[in-house]
Amino acid sequence: xxxxxxxxxxxxxxxxxxxxxxxxxxxxxxxxxxxxxxxxxxxxxxxxxxxxxxxxxxxxxxxxxxxxxxxxxxxxxxxxxxxxxxxxxxxxxxxxxxxxxxxxxxxxxxxxxxxxxxxxxxxxxxxxxxxxxxxxxxxxxxxxxxxxxxxxxxxxxxxxxxxxxxxxxxxxxxxxxxxxxxxxxxxxxxxxxxxxxxxxxxxxxxxxxxxxxxxxxxxxxxxxxxxxxxxxxxxxxxxxxxxxxxxxxxxxxxxxxxxxxxxxxxxxxxxxxxxxx
Amino acid sequence: xxxxxxxxxxxxxxxxxxxxxxxxxxxxxxxxxxxxxxxxxxxxxxxxxxxxxxxxxxxxxxxxxxxxxxxxxxxxxxxxxxxxxxxxxxxxxxxxxxxxxxxxxxxxxxxxxxxxxxxxxxxxxxxxxxxxxxxxxxxxxxxxxxxxxxxxxxxxxxxxxxxxxxxxxxxxxxxxxxxxxxxxxxxxxxxxxxxxxxxxxxxxxxxxxxxxxxxxxxxxxxxxxxxxxxxxxxxxxxxxxxxxxxxxxxxxxxxxxxxxxxxxxxxxxxxxxxxxx
Numbered sequence: 001x002x003x004x005x006x007x008x009x010x011x012x013x014x015x016x017x018x019x020x021x022x023x024x025x026x027x028x029x030x031x032x033x034x035x036x037x038x039x040x041x042x043x044x045x046x047x048x049x050x051x052x053x054x055x056x057x058x059x060x061x062x063x064x065x066x067x068x069x070x071x072x073x074x075x076x077x078x079x080x081x082x083x084x085x086x087x088x089x090x091x092x093x094x095x096x097x098x099x100x101x102x103x104x105x106x107x108x109x110x111x112x113x114x115x116x117x118x119x120x121x122x123x124x125x126x127x128x129x130x131x132x133x134x135x136x137x138x139x140x141x142x143x144x145x146x147x148x149x150x151x152x153x154x155x156x157x158x159x160x161x162x163x164x165x166x167x168x169x170x171x172x173x174x175x176x177x178x179x180x181x182x183x184x185x186x187x188x189x190x191x192x193x194x195x196x197x198x199x200x201x202x203x204x205x206x207x208x209x210x211x212x213x214x215x216x217x218x219x220x221x222x223x224x225x226x227x228x229x230x231x232x233x234x235x236x237x238x239x240x241x242x243x244x245x246x247x248x249x250x251x252x253x254x255x256x257x258x259x260x261x262x263x264x265x266x267x268x269x270x271x272x273x274x275x276x277x
Numbered sequence: 278x279x280x281x282x283x284x285x286x287x288x289x290x291x292x293x294x295x296x297x298x299x300x301x302x303x304x305x306x307x308x309x310x311x312x313x314x315x316x317x318x319x320x321x322x323x324x325x326x327x328x329x330x331x332x333x334x335x336x337x338x339x340x341x342x343x344x345x346x347x348x349x350x351x352x353x354x355x356x357x358x359x360x361x362x363x364x365x366x367x368x369x370x371x372x373x374x375x376x377x378x379x380x381x382x383x384x385x386x387x388x389x390x391x392x393x394x395x396x397x398x399x400x401x402x403x404x405x406x407x408x409x410x411x412x413x414x415x416x417x418x419x420x421x422x423x424x425x426x427x428x429x430x431x432x433x434x435x436x437x438x439x440x441x442x443x444x445x446x447x448x449x450x451x452x453x454x455x456x457x458x459x460x461x462x463x464x465x466x467x468x469x470x471x472x473x474x475x476x477x478x479x480x481x482x483x484x485x486x487x488x489x490x491x492x493x494x495x496x497x498x499x500x501x502x503x504x505x506x507x508x509x510x511x512x513x514x515x516x517x518x519x520x521x522x523x524x525x526x527x528x529x530x531x532x533x534x535x536x537x538x539x540x541x542x543x544x545x546x547x548x549x550x551x552x553x554x
Contacts, residue, residue, distance in 0.1 A: 112490045112506035116463065149426040151463035152490045152506050158463050186393065186428035186435050213389045213429045215495060229389035229429050 003237035005274065006248075012273050013038025013066045013247035015207075016045040019262045024054060032061040034266055038247040041099060042069045043092065051098040059100065066247045067142065067205060068092060068101040073109035074126030075119035075156065082122060085109070089130045096139045103140040103204060105178050110156040119156035120166075127170055135174045142204040143167055144178035147186075149218060160184055160193035167202045176202030179239060180251065182209050182222060185230040191238050198242025206239050208232055208277055209252045220255040224268055226276035236277060248277050280514035282551065283525075289550050290315025290343045290524035292484075293322040296539045301331060309338040311543055315524040318376060319346045320369065328375040336377065343524045344419065344482060345369060345378040350386035351403030352396035352433065359399060362386070366407045373416045380417040380481060382455050387433040396433035397443075404447055412451045419481040420444055421455040424463075426495060437461055437470035444479045453479030456516060457528065459486050459499060462507040468515050475519025483516050485509055485554055486529045497532040501545060503553035513554060525554050 006012075014036055016027050024045040031039060039058060046054060058065055071092040076082045089104075096104050108123045110116065127141060134141050145163040146155035157163050163177040177197050184190050197203040210228030215221050225232055236248070250269055257265050283289075291313055293304050301322040308316060316335060323331060335342055348369040353359045366381075373381050385400045387393065404418060411418050422440040423432035434440050440454040454474050461467050474480040487505030492498050502509055513525065527546055534542050 115508055115511075116465070120465075147425060148463040149424070149492075152488060152492070159465070162465055186425040188393070188397075188436070188439055211429060215426075215429070218492060218495065231392055234392075 003233055003240070006277055007274070009035045009270065009273070010037055011247050012036050012270070013040055013249040014266075014269065015040040015042065015069060015249060015251040017042045017069070018250055018252045018269070019266060020258050021262055024049070025057070028058050028061050028063060030263060030266055032063055034270060036270070037064060038066045038249070039063045040066045040069055040105075040249050040251070041101065043095065046095065046099070051095055055098065055100040064247075065099060065101045066249060067103040067105050068096040068099060069105045070107050071104045071141070072106035075109045075111040075114070075122040077111055077113050082126065086126055086129045089126065090133055093130060093133050093137050093139050097137040101139070103142055105142050105144050105205065107144055107146060108155050108157045110151055110153055112152045116151065116156045123156060124166060124169065127166075127175065131170065131172055131174060135172065139174070140204055141175050142178040143175065144180060145183055147183040159187055159189070160197065161189055164193055164197050164200070164202075167197070168200065173201070176204035178205035178207060179203065179235075180207035181230050181232055181235050182207070182211060185211065185235065190235070194238045194242050198244065203239065203242055203244050204246070205249060206236070206244060206246060207249045207251045209250065217255070220253050222252045222254050224252065224257070225250070225272040232276055248273070280510055280517070283554055284551070286312045286547065286550070287314055288524050289313050289547070290317055290526040291543075291546065292317045292319060292346060292526060292528040294319045294346070295527055295529045295546070296543060297535050299539055301326070302334070305335050305338050305340060307540060307543055309340055311547060313547070314341060315343045315526070316340045317343045317346055317382075317526055317528070318378065320372065323372065323376070328372055332375065332377040341524075342376060342378045343526060344380040344382050345373040345376060346382045347384050348381045348418070349383035352386045352388040352391070352399040354388055354390050359403065363403055363406050366403065367410055370407060370410050370414050370416050374414040378416070380419055382419050382421050382482065384421055384423060385432050385434045387428060387430055389429045393428065393433045400433060401443060401446065404443075404452065408447065408449055408451060412449065416451070417481055418452050419455040420452065421457060422460055424460040436464055436466070437474065438466055441470055441474050441477070441479075444474070445477065450478070453481035455482035455484060456480065456512075457484035458507050458509055458512050459484070459488060462488060462512065467512070471515045471519050475521065480516065480519055480521050481523070482526060483513070483521060483523065484526045484528045486527065494532070497530050499529045499531050501529065501534070502527070502549040509553055525550070
């Protein structure tokens with residue numbers, strides 16, 4: 001492989017959920033101290049806070065806000081459920097705007113009480129409904145395909161091909177895709193589809209972690225980079241060949257790591273980032 | 278949907294693993310009593326037994342042996358590991374022949390210590406290595422794509438498209454595919470790929486169960502048909518439109534059901550089969 005190791009943290013971003021036990025003040029302070037340059041803010045970290053002021057606090061510490069996590073969850077069997085989802089996504093766009101986040105990651109949703117094709121149509125309609133607001137707020141929307149293990153309740157968009165199709169169909173410079181190695185590493189079409197979204201100019205985000213062998217838990221057992229079987233550097237090569245120059249976002253959900261000292265964990269993240277991304 | 282409900286058990290097959298607490302004598306006797314017409318035998322059920330005699334016992338009870346489960350697991354980082362796998366698959370072909378099973382289901386394998394493409398190449402080579410023996414024993418080999426959640430250690434073949442590609446590449450009437458709704462229901466290309474393997478004459482098997490919402494365990498929480506979110510009847514329609522006339526095989530791994538009275542469970546299976554397949 002020709003791709004070089006990363007030698008600094010200038011493109012390293014950490015998601016607040018990765019260090020879930022910390023509030024956002026602590027997270028921002030510690031990330032900055034450790035030389036991390038980017039942060040993706042989860043909406044739960046903003047609960048009850050002045051969002052504009054929080055955005056200023058983040059920037060004052062020298063961190064760049066990469067995105068707001070997360071919007072989506074558009075499908076529902078009822079029209080009122082779908083309208084609620086649209087309203088919530090409009091709020092997320094407003095929050096991103098206040099925070100100064102240039103992008104929202106969309107976990108698109110799925111309702112197990114209806115066929116996947118119906119959920120996909122509702123996702124299309126949901127994104128289309130909030131797109132004018134996103135464009136006027138200059139907030140990008142990144143469709144994140146989720147691993148097929150989450151097709152029941154979290155995402156009817158399971159592959160990058162589907163996310164690319166959806167982004168093309170919506171045909172807006174404000175809609176693109178997020179590539180997360182955890183969700184997509186198994187896909188034989190991954191390289192081709194990464195190249196495709198690069199060509200189309202809608203490769204908006206790149207998320208990293210690892211797939212543990214064995215995986216203990218469907219949701220909360222993501223690994224630190226290098227701990228599992230995902231060819232992370234290979235996928236980074238494909239993403240960079242596709243023209244991506246953005247942040248590498250570390251997004252780890254792990255009840256095991258959350259139970260540990262988060263400062264120690266953050267240093268492990270830095271080391272794993274430099275060795276394995 | 279135009280597909281009719283099933284009105285009898287003439288195409289119902291149960292995998293011995295589904296009623297794991299029963300030995301094969303008990304399973305065969307109870308399946309026959311309940312009017313089930315087919316059985317797929319897992320190799321663990323044959324351990325320490327006279328295989329030819331077991332085959333006669335099954336047929337004497339009026340059951341048709343649909344397949345032997347399972348061969349595969351070809352990928353390994355070492356040549357000796359790969360040779361062991363080939364030897365084991367040759368033994369499986371011999372066992373199928375003795376049992377009178379016309380087919381072996383292949384769970385193809387994956388080694389997390391090497392890239393998926395390498396594992397896929399080794400799967401191709403492994404099947405090619407045992408194919409002459411399968412042909413001369415008149416035992417079909419059915420490549421079963423497994424859900425991407427098993428791409429780390431169980432199968433580098435995650436979609437029906439990949440299984441179809443592999444079967445076409447091997448180009449033998451003795452190699453085809455097994456469609457299991459649990460592994461494939463999420464795939465937007467499923468209908469197209471079912472039609473494709475039908476056209477190619479290599480749609481060999483059809484397995485049913487359901488995807489529970491939520492799923493408690495990665496391996497042992499499969500649901501009874503109707504208990505989850507898989508559009509089983511829709512998929513049966515696609516399979517039958519593709520010309521498939523074989524058995525509908527009930528394959529459920531469930532520590533929950535295994536802990537219950539297996540006779541009660543078997544009656545639940547019959548009911549779920551007639552209502553939801």
